[in-house]
Amino acid sequence: MTAVVDLGGLGFESGAHLLLRRALGPLSPGALLAVYGRDPALRVHLPAWCRGQGHRVEMPSRPGGPVAVVVRGSAVSDRWSGAVRSGSPHPGAVVERPPASWGLAARGALVEPGGPEPLFAFEERDHVWADIAPRLYAQAAARQWDPATAIPWDAECDLPAEVESAVVQVMTYLVENEQVALLVPARFIGGIHPHFREVVQLLAVQVADEARHMEVFTRRALLKSPQLGTSSAGGRESLFTLVKESDFSLASFLLSVLGEGSFVDLLAFLERHAPDPVTRSAARLALQDERRHVVFGVAHLARQAEADPGLHGRLRTAIERRHDVLADTAGLNEDVFDALVVLAAGAWTPEAVATGFARVRELQQAMDDGRRRRLERLGFPADEAAELSRLHTRNFM
Numbered sequence: 001m002t003a004v005v006d007l008g009g010l011g012f013e014s015g016a017h018l019l020l021r022r023a024l025g026p027l028s029p030g031a032l033l034a035v036y037g038r039d040p041a042l043r044v045h046l047p048a049w050c051r052g053q054g055h056r057v058e059m060p061s062r063p064g065g066p067v068a069v070v071v072r073g074s075a076v077s078d079r080w081s082g083a084v085r086s087g088s089p090h091p092g093a094v095v096e097r098p099p100a101s102w103g104l105a106a107r108g109a110l111v112e113p114g115g116p117e118p119l120f121a122f123e124e125r126d127h128v129w130a131d132i133a134p135r136l137y138a139q140a141a142a143r144q145w146d147p148a149t150a151i152p153w154d155a156e157c158d159l160p161a162e163v164e165s166a167v168v169q170v171m172t173y174l175v176e177n178e179q180v181a182l183l184v185p186a187r188f189i190g191g192i193h194p195h196f197r198e199v200v201q202l203l204a205v206q207v208a209d210e211a212r213h214m215e216v217f218t219r220r221a222l223l224k225s226p227q228l229g230t231s232s233a234g235g236r237e238s239l240f241t242l243v244k245e246s247d248f249s250l251a252s253f254l255l256s257v258l259g260e261g262s263f264v265d266l267l268a269f270l271e272r273h274a275p276d277p278v279t280r281s282a283a284r285l286a287l288q289d290e291r292r293h294v295v296f297g298v299a300h301l302a303r304q305a306e307a308d309p310g311l312h313g314r315l316r317t318a319i320e321r322r323h324d325v326l327a328d329t330a331g332l333n334e335d336v337f338d339a340l341v342v343l344a345a346g347a348w349t350p351e352a353v354a355t356g357f358a359r360v361r362e363l364q365q366a367m368d369d370g371r372r373r374r375l376e377r378l379g380f381p382a383d384e385a386a387e388l389s390r391l392h393t394r395n396f397m
């Protein structure tokens with residue numbers, strides 16, 4: 001029995017090959033397909049297309065009959081022969097070392113051989129991966145908030161001048177740190193093999209998080225004040241050591257596990273002692289995001305530490321090296337320390353200032369406890385974790 005396809009007025013310049021390929025698909029080699037159609041160019045284009053595809057074609061010239069009868073070829077040319085699937089598209093289904101040729105294809109696509117082989121600085125699973133990445137990305141995407149509406153910008157915010165200027169100083173410091181928290185992952189994203197899609201996506205959202213943090217802290221700083229506070233050389237020295245770190249694992253250790261980890265405590269402190277609803281809500285929203293950044297850093301390094309027994313030594317060296325580089329710098333901007341005391345004091349009596357001071361000391365203790373906990377989570381023994389936490393930058397990040 002001869003199969004039939006009617007192309008109507010459709011020619012090869014408008015997609016006739018789609019109907020033909022669909023009609024030929026289920027036929028076995030040698031089977032016949034009668035092709036009807038009105039496009040005058042079919043008599044030229046149809047034989048040419050069939051030859052290119054490995055089909056034979058007969059052109060009967062019976063009035064009212066088909067334009068052509070195609071005999072389905074047996075060795076139908078297939079440009080996809082030799083193509084391989086670049087792994088699996090499913091969340092988290094990654095291989096240990098994806099070939100460079102997979103890099104620009106969607107993970108799980110059938111990849112035609114012969115394309116470019118771009119180099120990626122991070123092409124090994126153990127160097128970037130964490131099993132929690134797909135879940136964390138989904139959570140991060142779901143929890144994006146809009147700075148314009150998530151914060152009560154119009155709320156009552158008339159603070160005494162010194163308190164307002166303490167807020168401005170803390171915000172100035174936060175923006176500076178957020179900028180670096182954006183810069184560091186942004187630098188690495190392009191170097192990660194896209195096979196590790198969920199890590200790339202997660203870091204991209206992390207960068208977007210930091211962009212929002214920069215925005216809301218800047219906006220809070222300028223809410224009542226025409227200008228920002230101070231930026232100390234020591235603070236920037238500390239941040240510069242993060243910017244300069246070119247190893248993904250060491251950078252995510254110093255930034256996420258230690259720096260952002262300490263910032264989680266700082267933001268919780270600001271949420272607690274914020275003198276106004278705008279500051280409180282900005283701190284709370286940033287805190288939610290930062291927790292995720294820390295979770296990824298810890299998960300990725302804990303996984304890597306299991307696979308690579310030499311990692312602990314390198315992490316230790318990274319902290320020590322950074323400590324030595326920063327040994328002669330002032331660390332935390334004094335203006336920031338004082339501003340935190342003012343916010344935690346809440347009043348200008350000697351007793352209140354003493355309380356504020358004690359609370360900032362408690363904050364530093366909480367940061368140290370958190371760092372030690374996370375270092376232990378990465379497999380450092382308690383005494384070494386305590387020692388390394390003490391060497392962390394006084395700038396918090």
Ligand SMILES: [Fe+2]
Nearest residue numbers: 178181210213
């Ligand atoms: Fe941030």
Ligand SMILES: [Fe+2]
Nearest residue numbers: 181260290293
């Ligand atoms: Fe962050």
